[in-house]
Amino acid sequence: MKKKIRKLWNNRILQNYLILMVSFLIIEIIFRAIEHMPIIHYASLRILLGLSILALFFGYILSFLPKIIAKVGNIFLVLIASIYSILELGFHNFLGVYASVGTNTQLGAVTSYIGDFLSSFKWTYFLLLIPLIFLFLYYLLLDKKVNLDLPKLKKTKIVILKKLIPVVLLLCFGALYYGSLKASFMQDKTEASSAYEIFLKPTNASLAIRNFGILGYGLLDIKEYLFPGDVTHTIEIDPDSIQSELEISVQSAIDNDTWLGLIEEESDEELNTLNKYFISNDASTTNEYTGLLEGKNVIVIMVESGNDILFNEEYYPNIARLAEHGYTFTNNYSPRNICSTGNNEMSAMISLYSINNNCTANVYQDNTYFESIFNLFKDAGYSTNSFHGHYDQYYARDVIHKNMGSDAYYNAVDLDLDFKYSYGSWASDEELMENYLEYLADSDLSQPFMSFITTVTSHQPYNGSGYGNTYALLFPEEYPQELKYYMSKLKVVDNAIGILLDGLDDLNILDDTAIVLFGDHYPYAIEPATLNLELDYDAGRDSNADQVPLIIYNSQLEEKEFLQYTSYITLTPTLANLFDLKFDSRLYMGLDALSREYDSLVVFPDGSWKNENAYYNASTDEINYYTENMYTDEEILAINSKVRLKLEMSSLAIRRNYFSYLENALNNNTTSSE
Numbered sequence: 001m002k003k004k005i006r007k008l009w010n011n012r013i014l015q016n017y018l019i020l021m022v023s024f025l026i027i028e029i030i031f032r033a034i035e036h037m038p039i040i041h042y043a044s045l046r047i048l049l050g051l052s053i054l055a056l057f058f059g060y061i062l063s064f065l066p067k068i069i070a071k072v073g074n075i076f077l078v079l080i081a082s083i084y085s086i087l088e089l090g091f092h093n094f095l096g097v098y099a100s101v102g103t104n105t106q107l108g109a110v111t112s113y114i115g116d117f118l119s120s121f122k123w124t125y126f127l128l129l130i131p132l133i134f135l136f137l138y139y140l141l142l143d144k145k146v147n148l149d150l151p152k153l154k155k156t157k158i159v160i161l162k163k164l165i166p167v168v169l170l171l172c173f174g175a176l177y178y179g180s181l182k183a184s185f186m187q188d189k190t191e192a193s194s195a196y197e198i199f200l201k202p203t204n205a206s207l208a209i210r211n212f213g214i215l216g217y218g219l220l221d222i223k224e225y226l227f228p229g230d231v232t233h234t235i236e237i238d239p240d241s242i243q244s245e246l247e248i249s250v251q252s253a254i255d256n257d258t259w260l261g262l263i264e265e266e267s268d269e270e271l272n273t274l275n276k277y278f279i280s281n282d283a284s285t286t287n288e289y290t291g292l293l294e295g296k297n298v299i300v301i302m303v304e305s306g307n308d309i310l311f312n313e314e315y316y317p318n319i320a321r322l323a324e325h326g327y328t329f330t331n332n333y334s335p336r337n338i339c340s341t342g343n344n345e346m347s348a349m350i351s352l353y354s355i356n357n358n359c360t361a362n363v364y365q366d367n368t369y370f371e372s373i374f375n376l377f378k379d380a381g382y383s384t385n386s387f388h389g390h391y392d393q394y395y396a397r398d399v400i401h402k403n404m405g406s407d408a409y410y411n412a413v414d415l416d417l418d419f420k421y422s423y424g425s426w427a428s429d430e431e432l433m434e435n436y437l438e439y440l441a442d443s444d445l446s447q448p449f450m451s452f453i454t455t456v457t458s459h460q461p462y463n464g465s466g467y468g469n470t471y472a473l474l475f476p477e478e479y480p481q482e483l484k485y486y487m488s489k490l491k492v493v494d495n496a497i498g499i500l501l502d503g504l505d506d507l508n509i510l511d512d513t514a515i516v517l518f519g520d521h522y523p524y525a526i527e528p529a530t531l532n533l534e535l536d537y538d539a540g541r542d543s544n545a546d547q548v549p550l551i552i553y554n555s556q557l558e559e560k561e562f563l564q565y566t567s568y569i570t571l572t573p574t575l576a577n578l579f580d581l582k583f584d585s586r587l588y589m590g591l592d593a594l595s596r597e598y599d600s601l602v603v604f605p606d607g608s609w610k611n612e613n614a615y616y617n618a619s620t621d622e623i624n625y626y627t628e629n630m631y632t633d634e635e636i637l638a639i640n641s642k643v644r645l646k647l648e649m650s651s652l653a654i655r656r657n658y659f660s661y662l663e664n665a666l667n668n669n670t671t672s673s674e
Contacts, residue, residue: 012062012067012070015059016055016062016074017056017059017060017166019059019074019135020054020055020058020059020074021052021056024051024054024055024215025048025051026131027081027085027131027214027215028047028213030127030128031089031128031214032213034127035089035619036620037619037620042185042188043186043210043211043212045186046211047216049173050177050212050213050215051213051215052173056173058077060167071143078132078135082129082131084214086121086128087099089125090117090118090120093122095337095338096337096340096543096546097336097337097605098206099205099338100221100225100338101221101224101357102225102338102358102359116461120524180195182195189637190621190633190637191618191621191640192637192641192644198212203357203651205221206606206608209619210618224357234273235276237276237280250283250285251285251576251577251583251584251592252584253583254666258669259275259666261669262665263275263279270656273649273652274649274652274656275662277645278587279586283585283597284573284596285595287594289577291578291580293578293579294580295512296513297448297451297512297513298377298449298451298514298516298575298579299450299451299500299515299516300450300451300452300453300571301455301517302345302455302518303455303458303493303519303520303549304456304457304520305459305520305522305524306455306493306548306549307522307523307531307549308547308548308549309486309531309535310519311549312534315474315475315487315491316490318497318501319549319551323551323553324559325553325556325557325559326552326553326560327551327553327557327560327561328549328559329562329564329566329593330561330562331547331566332547332548332550333543333546333547333548333566333602333610334518334522334567335546335567335603336521336522336546337354337605338354338356338359339358339361339395341520341521342359342360342362342395343359343361344520344568345395346360346361346400347569348373348518348571348572349404350369350372350404350588351371351569351572351573351587351590352589353569353603353646353647353650353651354650354654355651356647356651359395361396361400362395362400365396365400366399366403367403367654367660368403368659368660369403370660370663371583371587372405373405373450373452373571373576374401374405374450376576376581376582377448377579378405378407378450379581379582380579380581380582381448382449382450383443383447383448384407384449384450384451384452385450386408386409386451386453386454387409387410387432387452387453388412388454389411389412389415389417389426389427389431389432389454390411390412390419390426390456397409406452412427415432417431417435425465426456426466427456427457428457428496429456429492429495430492432456432496433499434503437500440503440504440509445509457489457493457496458489458493458523461525462481462486462489462525462526463482466489467489468486468488469485470492474488475488480533482525482526482530483530487534500515510555511554511555513554514553514554515551515552515554516550516575517550517551518548518549518550518551518568518571519548519549521548522545522548527540528544528545531545542617543604543608543610550571552575564593565601565602565611566590566600567602569589570592572588572590573585573588573590574592574593577594577595578594589646600612604618605647606619609639609643612626613629613631616636616639623636
């Protein structure tokens with residue numbers, strides 16, 4: 001019996017297969033355990049099939065090589081799988097999303113804070129090295145002496161048959177795998193995307209990992225990068241059901257008849273899908289807040305890494321000044337994604353979700369958006385401009401902002417701010433505001449203006465460098481150093497707000513100016529448990545870490561708190577209504593948050609969502625309830641379907657530069673009709 005087992009084990013194809021299969025399986029189990037994904041699940045069968053195909057394929061290839069090379073090959077494959085899985089865990093913990101090959105455009109920039117990234121790793125991540133360690137020990141202590149020669153194969157029917165068996169098995173496994181993509185019992189009844197659709201278009205990393213495993217996602221991600229998949233949606237519309245905007249007071253600037261004519265003539269399937277989606281998209285109507293800030297100047301400030309810690313009057317009195325005469329949105333979120341600062345800035349300007357697996361703002365920097373926040377104000381007679389306290393190291397704002405309608409863009413070099421090109425030496429937001437006020441003083445203030453300012457001082461690292469030390473002694477001694485350094489940097493931000501308020505008052509335009517402040521993302525490199533020392537909610541639960549301030553201030557407003565769930569996606573349509581701008585509410589993925597039609601919901605890049613009732617986690621397919629109102633599976637599926645469509649239509653619109661197309665098509669249609 002022992003001889004038979006030994007002889008069987010000496011089959012090099014089987015040996016390589018079992019080594020790789022067991023190693024890959026352990027990696028998958030450890031990864032899912034760390035990420036709290038279900039291990040015993042219908043998708044586990046598909047993942048096992050996928051690992052079998054992977055292990056058998058490489059095991060078969062390696063069997064033709066000398067034994068020493070085959071062993072090195074096995075070690076290399078397990079090493080790559082382990083390191084890749086560890087990096088994905090670190091990326092997800094650090095940025096809130098999984099990495100993709102599509103993020104390669106940011107690798108040069110990210111290396112500047114590689115230390116903070118690596119220091120955020122948890123010890124449990126390195127459990128993924130267990131299969132590699134066992135493989136080393138096996139080869140060193142248990143395996144037979146290495147044979148450097150190629151196996152001598154006799155050209156017999158038996159040998160040929162043995163070599164063909166793995167090929168037949170691969171075909172069988174492949175057929176079963178394909179069947180698992182289609183089989184109804186292998187589908188999630190609450191998920192809007194089928195396994196087959198995720199396989200074709202694995203841009204939602206969380207869903208892909210849940211359905212195909214971390215190694216399966218890695219291969220699908222490479223496939224998507226090299227050979228993008230195509231998942232089309234058939235959207236039907238009934239022209240008779242699209243009421244005139246005059247009949248129902250919908251905030252819509254595009255004539256329906258013109259748009260319907262465009263749909264009838266358009267032959268491009270993707271563009272027409274977008275046409276049909278947006279013409280039938282949710283719309284808002286005028287309400288009691290419409291035009292409340294009409295004609296006033298507006299300054300939008302996106303605070304780098306600004307979260308709800310800013311709501312502390314003792315430490316940040318100028319933020320409190322904004323809240324005292326402002327609308328505060330308590331449940332506001334800036335969900336993290338691949339390139340949060342640039343992508344979330346872009347999403348706030350155009351109310352579209354960025355593409356989940358790339359630095360959308362950079363990749364599609366040449367896109368134009370006639371419905372952007374800059375263009376809406378420009379069409380209303382405003383001058384538009386934008387400012388940033390750093391040079392364009394990470395994002396091509398000089399191109400992006402101008403293509404969105406900013407008349408002028410100024411970075412740290414243009415503003416002559418004191419900064420260094422090394423990581424951690426960020427410019428002072430105080431100096432940024434002082435220089436911005438000098439710009440205003442030299443401007444024609446008889447014309448209303450719209451400014452978009454992106455701060456920088458509160459960017460990581462939180463290690464005492466730069467402004468991290470300046471105010472650290474103000475905060476409780478027992479706080480961890482990184483929290484005190486972060487709060488010190490936020491103090492500089494608060495001082496900058498004070499400088500701005502006082503400067504606007506000196507220019508006699510404070511009453512005529514609205515200030516909108518929101519945070520761009522969670523402060524990376526600080527654990528939620530550390531943030532909890534200062535926050536009044538658990539940042540580690542249900543994506544609460546992504547909760548950030550949103551305040552709309554004007555000295556003549558009365559303080560008011562809003563509890564609906566909002567995000568950067570609602571910013572532009574909400575401001576468009578408050579300033580009574582001419583806009584078409586159907587062109588946005590968010591609605592005016594103050595409208596009766598607003599659906600209180602925050603959508604996260606992986607398809608998760610959150611509202612007053614519950615938080616749905618797309619990665620684990622779990623839902624946590626906050627009230628006694630429980631959703632049925634059908635209701636969850638309906639929300640997931642709506643969320644999926646929003647994310648996919650946003651991505652398609654950006655990829656196809658849809659709004660440039662729509663603007664040109666509508667203009668040509670109008671011109672030809674005249």
